[in-house]
Amino acid sequence: MKIEKRVLALIILAIAIGIAIIIPIQYLLIGETGVANAQIVPWFNVNVPYAYVNLNQAGGNNTMTWDGVHIQAIANFTLTPEAIALKDADAQIEFYRFHVYSDQGSIVNITYSVAVSRSEQYTPEVSKSPYSAITGSGGNIFHFADGTTYDANAIIGDSVPGGGQVLTNIPEILPERNYTMAAVGSFIANYNGEESVQALIDLRNTQTLYIEVRRMFSVSYQENTGSTVATTLASNEILC
Numbered sequence: 001m002k003i004e005k006r007v008l009a010l011i012i013l014a015i016a017i018g019i020a021i022i023i024p025i026q027y028l029l030i031g032e033t034g035v036a037n038a039q040i041v042p043w044f045n046v047n048v049p050y051a052y053v054n055l056n057q058a059g060g061n062n063t064m065t066w067d068g069v070h071i072q073a074i075a076n077f078t079l080t081p082e083a084i085a086l087k088d089a090d091a092q093i094e095f096y097r098f099h100v101y102s103d104q105g106s107i108v109n110i111t112y113s114v115a116v117s118r119s120e121q122y123t124p125e126v127s128k129s130p131y132s133a134i135t136g137s138g139g140n141i142f143h144f145a146d147g148t149t150y151d152a153n154a155i156i157g158d159s160v161p162g163g164g165q166v167l168t169n170i171p172e173i174l175p176e177r178n179y180t181m182a183a184v185g186s187f188i189a190n191y192n193g194e195e196s197v198q199a200l201i202d203l204r205n206t207q208t209l210y211i212e213v214r215r216m217f218s219v220s221y222q223e224n225t226g227s228t229v230a231t232t233l234a235s236n237e238i239l240c
Helices: 012-022 081-085 198-205
Strands: 002-004 044-060 065-079 091-102 105-120 134-138 141-144 149-151 160-169 179-191 208-221 229-233
Touching: 044 091, 044 198, 044 208, 065 091, 065 105, 065 198, 065 208, 105 134, 105 179, 105 198, 134 160, 160 179, 179 198
Parallel strands: 105 160
Antiparallel strands: 002 208, 044 065, 065 179, 091 105, 091 208, 134 141, 141 149, 208 229
């Protein structure tokens, strides 16, 4: 996707609207454990309707000053029918890489993850405790209902963490909508007047920026099976 900087400067309002849409969505910062051979059917389709770059974001406080560039893309993740039906899994996590580059070379890789977790509500008539397949997450580490912990950091590598969200799927309740939106971004800067990193120099000297989105890998969780967690590395296909 090719994005002209002059166009990007005009979409701050659109970004603000996109963030406002995100706020009501139930989410957790996300983020593991071996790689399996079984193929996992993707539960999301992704596209980037717009992005924004602030080439001169400077500031300071009592301890330091900074001068940098803020890159932010609004990504739309659409649930597939398999995600809504919870087909073949109680939860699934998908990790995406947003590669920002210019004609002068690579600038930054940002990782973002989206998950769907089966959930059951508390029902007093049968004294049933509430259940969620994903019980907690932080960074790139997930915790599941059977006590399993999954750490994705070893697979992600040196990408900049962009956060993530966990969507709750209650089987007996149809979702209000079949998509979620996310602001995926990174701040590249030098501090206290130090020499700028090369990516910052490249950003301010390019006329065109590109964003490529790829699915890195998927994690499938199925409780009460012999293989609780399975990981499938994705192909190198550019999704958008």
